[in-house]
Amino acid sequence: MIPVQSVTRYATPLREGGSLPGIVEADDLGTYVCKFRGAGQGVRVLVAEVVVSRLASLLGIRTPRLVGLDLRSDLARYEADEEVQDLLRASVGLNLGVDFLPGSFGFDRATLTDDDVATRILWLDAFTANVDRSWRNPNLLRWHGEVWAIDHGASLYFHHGWVGGVTDPARFAAQRWDVSDHVFADRVGELPAADARITPLLDETVLADVLRDVPDDWLEAVPGAETPEDMRAAYVRFLVARLGTRSWLPGAAA
Numbered sequence: 001m002i003p004v005q006s007v008t009r010y011a012t013p014l015r016e017g018g019s020l021p022g023i024v025e026a027d028d029l030g031t032y033v034c035k036f037r038g039a040g041q042g043v044r045v046l047v048a049e050v051v052v053s054r055l056a057s058l059l060g061i062r063t064p065r066l067v068g069l070d071l072r073s074d075l076a077r078y079e080a081d082e083e084v085q086d087l088l089r090a091s092v093g094l095n096l097g098v099d100f101l102p103g104s105f106g107f108d109r110a111t112l113t114d115d116d117v118a119t120r121i122l123w124l125d126a127f128t129a130n131v132d133r134s135w136r137n138p139n140l141l142r143w144h145g146e147v148w149a150i151d152h153g154a155s156l157y158f159h160h161g162w163v164g165g166v167t168d169p170a171r172f173a174a175q176r177w178d179v180s181d182h183v184f185a186d187r188v189g190e191l192p193a194a195d196a197r198i199t200p201l202l203d204e205t206v207l208a209d210v211l212r213d214v215p216d217d218w219l220e221a222v223p224g225a226e227t228p229e230d231m232r233a234a235y236v237r238f239l240v241a242r243l244g245t246r247s248w249l250p251g252a253a254a
């Protein structure tokens, strides 16, 4: 499981983010971008962040270190901004911390030096059905001369359909993914070669290990999957099923 730290201070909101992420300090003296459990779509988004970040690392894509951030109720009391106070109140408990990359820049295509990393990011987004890496909002940072991938909460959206119980993985397995808006859409021709290199890195055992990183607390039970272990197994089934097809891979032979 990802390590857990306690929030010691809410520093400032990150005005850019749609989900009102904030910069916080924690008792390990770290500074984190906090993704709040009380924001928007709740803890499922945090599950997607952890799973896709781990997959990214396995593919050799840089992504900031993640921690769980325990938020106590007294922190909300010292917050003057009402909107932030509401968010903190709704987020008491375990949140996600993304290691803050100080001095990072927004991604600029002109400075991309490693073409292969772009293709691996494209593969990752197709596999996890990430819809949040467009030209307008690439969710890539440049830091210490390298490209870092962030913001993976809009992946694995199948889990938002699990309210009444875990659905059929076959549908996600076959679900197409639209490349047209992606920041690296022009690399689609390189996907088959990248696919051949990446596929051997992933299997059921590896995916089960990835899911072990997700805190129990965010694996809220749904009918038929009552325990965190049931929920982990459901995610693994969905990812294994998708790995078994190529309907989602743009440009793959039918």
Ligand SMILES: Nc1ncnc2c1ncn2[C@@H]1O[C@H](COP(=O)(O)OP(=O)(O)OP(=O)(O)O)[C@@H](O)[C@H]1O
Pocket (backbone or CB within 6 Å): 014, 016, 017, 018, 019, 020, 021, 033, 064, 098, 099, 100, 101, 102, 104, 132, 137, 139, 141, 150, 151, 153
């Ligand atoms: N770890 C980090 N280090 C430095 N800056 C970051 C980090 N994470 C996020 N940011 C900055 O904050 C912005 C918003 O973060 P992020 O994209 O994760 O939030 P979001 O609410 O999901 O955003 P949106 O839905 O608007 O894309 C990023 O575009 C980036 O500029």
Ligand SMILES: [Mg+2]
Pocket (backbone or CB within 6 Å): 017, 018, 137, 139, 151
């Ligand atoms: Mg973003």
